[in-house]
Amino acid sequence: MARVSAGELSKLAVLFERHHRALFRYFVSMSRTREMAEDLVQDVFFRMLRYRSSYDPSRPFTAWMYQIARNAGIDQKRGGEVVGIEEYMERHAEPASSSPGPEEHASRGQNLNLLRRALDRLPRDKREILVLSRFQNMKYEQIGEILGCETGTVKVRVYRAMRALEQIYFALEKEKVS
């Protein structure tokens, strides 16, 4: 990114190849719509170009990139869109993995589709911390930097998010049985 910041715009392609899949997974996990997620990935790379002079090479690039990604997502949600991300997701039932697959019969007899649905129903802040820690495999220190909180706070929030996920998961399981 330091070279992009110095004017070598073509180096943005290297960053794109390295990070666009992870960013896409972040957005699709937060919004559950592929089209919106792709738009937001594109948006992040253009914000990187636009704000390239604000990049501080002494700080981790990934944290900077996810801060941009979070802002892009928040702007999308805040900007008076007729429907918010969650509503959009529910109305435009185009979930990325809507059809049941073999993962339904995974270990512990747990239904991964059910787990996916439980994750989608988590409040945004809890879902985000699980997406960053579990899907993006980020260190808690990095997550703290992105979210602007202490590492210890991140760990506590991960625990709470897992508790909330479990409750929703079991509630969905009950619904399914009854």
Next chain:
Amino acid sequence: MTCEETKQLFADYWSDGLNGEDEIKLQEHLGACEGCRKEAERLGALWRDLGALPAEQPGPGLRSRFYDSLAAFRSGADDRFSQPSHRSPAKQMVWQIAAGIALLLAGVGAGYGLRPNQSPELSQLREEVANMRQLVALSLLQQQSASERLRGVSYALRAEPNDSEVLGALLDTVKRDSNVNVRLAAVDALHPFASSPATRNGILQALTKQDAPLVQVALIDLLVDLKIKQAEPELRQLLQNAGDAGVRQRAEWALENLQ
């Protein structure tokens, strides 16, 4: 170690991030406390299942859109947001119209470019091209995808400076678009319409309704560029009430520059 302290280690425990000492303390507690042990097992299994959820992959269109856009960005400011179409038949149709305009322009240039006087046919062709541009811009500005609306802004830049319909659509985009980038691009695209009084009034109205600091700053810059002196009340209001310090500073700067 208490149950509360134990639970604070769960996040590290699931992600294999515990140091040796904490690992021993945790195992000791889990061996003695059935409640914590069961919770650690249940949530740990859920944590593993989360890791087993399949990763979504982006479509191939994302890569081509990125490279097209990067090339456009590097080639010049006007087209920096231009991205290729990749979806619905309706959008495809819009782009077919756009391609038609390009061909039409090429034909016009080749056939009449060197002639000193415009023929009525040429004027008619130019008018048709302008109408087509307007149609494409207005259609794209209504699309649900932010990328498509950005393309619409890009087309609006090529509209005639007296095109009140495109101007109206741009001002509406600045005021109401859900995406900050689209709003910013629309602010930039207002420059060619500077001579119209409707532009000046529209900018002032947009400024009072704007909540995104980036767009507020862009609008303030535009007010100064266009030397819109009647903006003083709106700027003073921002100076007093804007939540963002950057916006307040910019408003102060603008007031000095407009005097």
